[in-house]
Amino acid sequence: MKKTFYSIFVFLLFLSFCGFSENITFSQKYIENLVKSQIKKEYHDNVKVDSVNCFVYKPFEVDSKDISVNLRVPPLSPVAYATININSNHILQRTYNAIAYIEWKVPVVVAKKLITRGQIVTKDDIKSAVKYIRFVPQNLAVSKKQVIGATALQNIGIGEPIRTSMISMVPIIRYGDIVRVIYDNGYIKITTKAKAVQNGYLGKFVRLQPLDSPKTFIVGKVIDKDTVLISPNSY
Numbered sequence: 001m002k003k004t005f006y007s008i009f010v011f012l013l014f015l016s017f018c019g020f021s022e023n024i025t026f027s028q029k030y031i032e033n034l035v036k037s038q039i040k041k042e043y044h045d046n047v048k049v050d051s052v053n054c055f056v057y058k059p060f061e062v063d064s065k066d067i068s069v070n071l072r073v074p075p076l077s078p079v080a081y082a083t084i085n086i087n088s089n090h091i092l093q094r095t096y097n098a099i100a101y102i103e104w105k106v107p108v109v110v111a112k113k114l115i116t117r118g119q120i121v122t123k124d125d126i127k128s129a130v131k132y133i134r135f136v137p138q139n140l141a142v143s144k145k146q147v148i149g150a151t152a153l154q155n156i157g158i159g160e161p162i163r164t165s166m167i168s169m170v171p172i173i174r175y176g177d178i179v180r181v182i183y184d185n186g187y188i189k190i191t192t193k194a195k196a197v198q199n200g201y202l203g204k205f206v207r208l209q210p211l212d213s214p215k216t217f218i219v220g221k222v223i224d225k226d227t228v229l230i231s232p233n234s235y
Contacts, residue, residue: 026067026086027059035082035098038069046105047073047080048132054098062086076104078134103132108161109141115156120202121147121167131161139164149202149222172225173200181208181220183230194218200228
């Protein structure tokens with residue numbers, strides 16, 4: 001019994017040094033699984049494979065250790081290219097090509113609700129998300145800061161990833177406008193007037209000049225088209 005166990009152990013050890021191999025049926029299905037496995041190994045969950053196109057005229061038996069895969073995946077490309085080489089002493093060297101149609105995992109900003117054309121986008125209209133996208137636009141908005149305060153140039157549907165071409169940063173306060181300034185520190189609330197010395201965008205900070213102190217400058221957050229808030233909580 002001990003001798004048998006020792007023989008099995010030596011055999012397994014020999015396989016570990018030689019490299020484990022097995023005879024497989026080389027077919028279109030095998031190539032599909034092989035390419036998917038290789039993409040998963042190199043890109044983990046950052047890439048999702050939709051389908052793999054390849055062609056094997058007639059399936060045949062081959063040792064798995066004689067198969068090698070070269071993978072080429074251009075950044076953010078909707079397709080990946082695989083070259084499968086067979087180098088065996090029993091059959092002629094063969095090369096097969098496969099194309100995988102893939103999607104990329106990307107961070108996006110999407111609409112939580114319908115955003116209509118001409119609407120100023122607020123933080124309540126959008127959310128951050130992660131989506132798998134085949135054709136990744138160059139102008140995807142990846143940060144909510146890129147979107148909040150912008151004006152929608154078109155209708156944006158619920159769940160639709162927002163591109164910078166869909167929005168425009170239009171100021172709602174313009175240089176020279178007289179605006180209401182609210183100072184609120186939680187204990188004291190003061191309202192006064194000031195002149196904008198730069199364009200102001202919803203949710204962004206704007207520089208102001210108090211009317212009663214023209215040599216002084218203050219900074220506050222734009223909360224609507226004629227109101228700026230100065231508060232410790234707005235920073």
